[in-house]
Amino acid sequence: MARLLVVDNDPDILDLLRIGLESLGYQVRTADSGLAALRAIEEEIPDILITDLIMPNISGEKLLKIIHAVPEWADLKTIVISGVAAEAPELRKAVPCDIYIAKGPIASTLKYLQDSITHFEQMRTICEKGRVVGADEIHSRHITRELIDFKAETDKILDHITDGICRVDTSRTVIWMNVAFSNLLERPEELILGRDLETFLHPKTRQNFDSLLENQETLAVEVEVPLASGGTRLVRARRISAPPRGDCCTTLLWQDVTDRLLSEEYYENIVESTSSLICTTDQEGFINYVSRSCRRMIGRSPQEMLGRKPWDYVADSHRDQAREQFSEILAEFLAGETPETNLWEVPVVLPNGTEIIGEVHASPFRNRANRIMGIQLALTDITARRHLEDERQALLHEVQHRVRDNLQLVASLVRISHPLHVDTRIAAVSEVFDELYLEQSFSRIKARPLLERIICLGLTTPEYRVTADVSYHVEAEFLPMRSAVPLSLIITEIMERLIPERTRRIAITVSLVAREEQLVLTITGSCPADELSSPAGGSTNSMTWHEGCPDMLEVLASQLRGTCQENTLPEGLGFTVAFAEDLLVS
Incomplete structure (x- = not known):
């Protein structure tokens, strides 16, 4: 008996045809799609292929074209059973089959199939004249004609799109394509449909294609396509639907970017x-x-x-x-x-x-x-630039704020100071900004160079002109700008009190050390007993400060949330000022 392969995407009709044909003694295999039919033929070539015409993706018409394009399958006998024979008689001319049967009631369809199989050559001769077997027993349906016209119009639009479009299933087999995709590969669709798409791509770019189908984040890749005429073509593939999962397929858009x-x-x-x-x-x-x-x-x-x-x-x-x-x-x-x-x-x-x-x-x-x-x-x-601009704005704001505060502080001191001492205080503030300029910074200043500048300024004041041996012990490396001006003014005040009148030689010790979360500034001055002129002895400096002015050291120390203490030593004076450490150390 003849070996049959029956193809129909309607599972009920497929079962009825299988049961009916098996009852007539035929060996029957079934396939529910054009792609499944191709796989079944690859496993075993049947004697006769019986296929529906209208099926999704690989239709009956395309299935027959693929079969005719394979030399090993050229002798396979084919029968089409069409449910649209009455609505679209023009399809008969486009379908390359041996026998064309109108799909009507199952009993009639089985009878015509049995007659066609038994008298195949006679029936083929009849159908070669354009006849559709059983067409006189069915009636045209208006809605079916409209759907066929709509599908034809849609296919025409897709075939005029210059970009290639194709659909692949989870095994990456091409199940649908437009004309532009065929032209892109320089191969007819019957040599593309039903085949693994990767076989048409250059091996070195297949990894890119794998990423397109497997990685949800990748939406487009570039691949090379070897051409039948020789050479390669650079193509950009874009996924325009979800990656293939389960029974779902994915649609790909292909753009020729070689030019x-x-x-x-x-x-x-x-x-x-x-x-x-x-x-x-x-x-x-x-x-x-x-x-x-x-x-x-x-x-x-x-x-x-x-x-x-x-x-x-x-x-x-x-x-x-x-x-x-x-x-x-x-x-x-x-x-x-x-x-x-x-x-x-x-x-x-x-x-x-x-x-x-x-x-x-x-x-x-x-x-x-x-x-x-x-x-x-x-x-x-511009991240670095923006951060620098933000830092610059913050520093300029800090400079503006601190300069305003320091100018207010200096102005207050000027109002209560002796006129002879105004120049010294202004010079002390200038030393701070000179050191900032040397440091090329708006935010901090080196501690020791600043101390040395202010001490030197006090020693070279025309009012004193003394010879001094100065020693330093400075643990803080930097001072923030906001505390540099008050600190310089404090040192200036200490130096004015530290050097008594008529003294020409003095030893000065300067210490800036951390102690119990505070930074302690200690300045002591000592001189020979025969030259010392203490506050008790009626020094002009001391008498002027105690009689005419409030305690400026206390005023200045309060600017840094600190305290000031004066100590009388055997051979001189000492001053200790303790500050909050966070105001002095950057």
């Missing part, structure tokens, strides 16, 4: 010479080009970014705003208008979760015909 390869290389040589990340998008916002600098700037590969949208990499807090700004700028470009601003800042998220501040410059991306195809974006990392 753009040389211009892209030239363009890339230009953009790679800049420090910015350059990318272009289409009018829907999908990235279609990224410069290699993306690895250096945001830690991502070009392949990873292709097919995504620029705002996908913006921090969540600014993503909606970035999307709206992109859409507004693109709309203005397309309308021929100039945006109010095409430069803005966005926080960009890196793969490790950290953020950088990016400055984005947008410009229209045009083709050779000067038509706007999308937007070109240039991203510059």
Whole structure:
């Protein structure tokens, strides 16, 4: 008995046909799709193929074309049972089958199938004249005709699209394609349908294709396609539906970018010479080009970014705003208008979760015909610059605040000071800013050089002109600017009290050390007994301070939340000022 392979996507009809044909003594195998039929033929070639005509993806018509394209299957006998024979008689001419039967009631269909199998050559001769067996027993359905016309119109539109489109199942087998995809591979569809898509790709780029189908994050890749005429073609594949899972298929869009390869290389040589990340998008916002600098700037590969949208990499807090700004700028470009601003800042998220501040410059991306195809974006990392500007603003604010406070402090001292001492205090403040200039800093100043400057200033005051041996013990390396002026004025006041009148030689010890969460400034001065003129002895300096002015050391120490203590020594005087340590150490 004849071995039959019956193909129909309707499981009920398939079972009825199988049962009926087996009851007639035939060996029957079944397939529920065109792809399943191809796999069944590869396993074992039947004597006769019986197939439905209208099926999803690989239809009966395409199945027959594939069979005729394989030399080993050229002698396979074929029968079509069509449910649209009355509605679309024109399909008969396009279907390369031996016998064409109208699908009516199962009993009638089985009878015509038995007659066709038993008298195959006679029935084939009848059908060669364009006859449809059993067509006079069925009636045309208006709705079916409308659906057929709609499908034909849709297929015509898809076949006029210049980009290739195909669908693959979970095994990466091509189950549907348009004409442009066939032209892209330079192969007829009957040599593509039902075959593994990877066999048409260059081996070195198959890994990219694997990423497209397996990685949810990857939406587009570039692959090379060997051509039947020789050479290769560079193609950008974009996934326009979800990756294949279970019984689901995925749809891929293929764009020939070979002609753009040389211009892209030239363009890339230009953009790679800049420090910015350059990318272009289409009018829907999908990235279609990224410069290699993306690895250096945001830690991502070009392949990873292709097919995504620029705002996908913006921090969540600014993503909606970035999307709206992109859409507004693109709309203005397309309308021929100039945006109010095409430069803005966005926080960009890196793969490790950290953020950088990016400055984005947008410009229209045009083709050779000067038509706007999308937007070109240039991203510059301004994180360091922004941090420096923020720090600069903070420091300027600190300088403004401290200078104002220090000027108020100096002004208060001037009002209560003896006129002879005003110049010395102003000179002490100048020493602070000279040292800041040398340090090239707005925030801190070296402690020891400042102490040396102020002590030297006190020793060279024309009123005294003394010879001094000065020793230093300084543990603090730096002082913050906010405390440098009060400290310099304190030292100036101490020096005026430390050197009695008529003294020409003196030994001075300066100490700045940490003690119990405080920083303690100690200055002592000693001189030979025969030269010492103490406050008790009626020194002009001492008498002037005690009689006409409040205790300036206490006033100045309070500016630093500190205290001041004066100690009478056997051969001189000592002053100890204790400050809160956090006000003195950076």
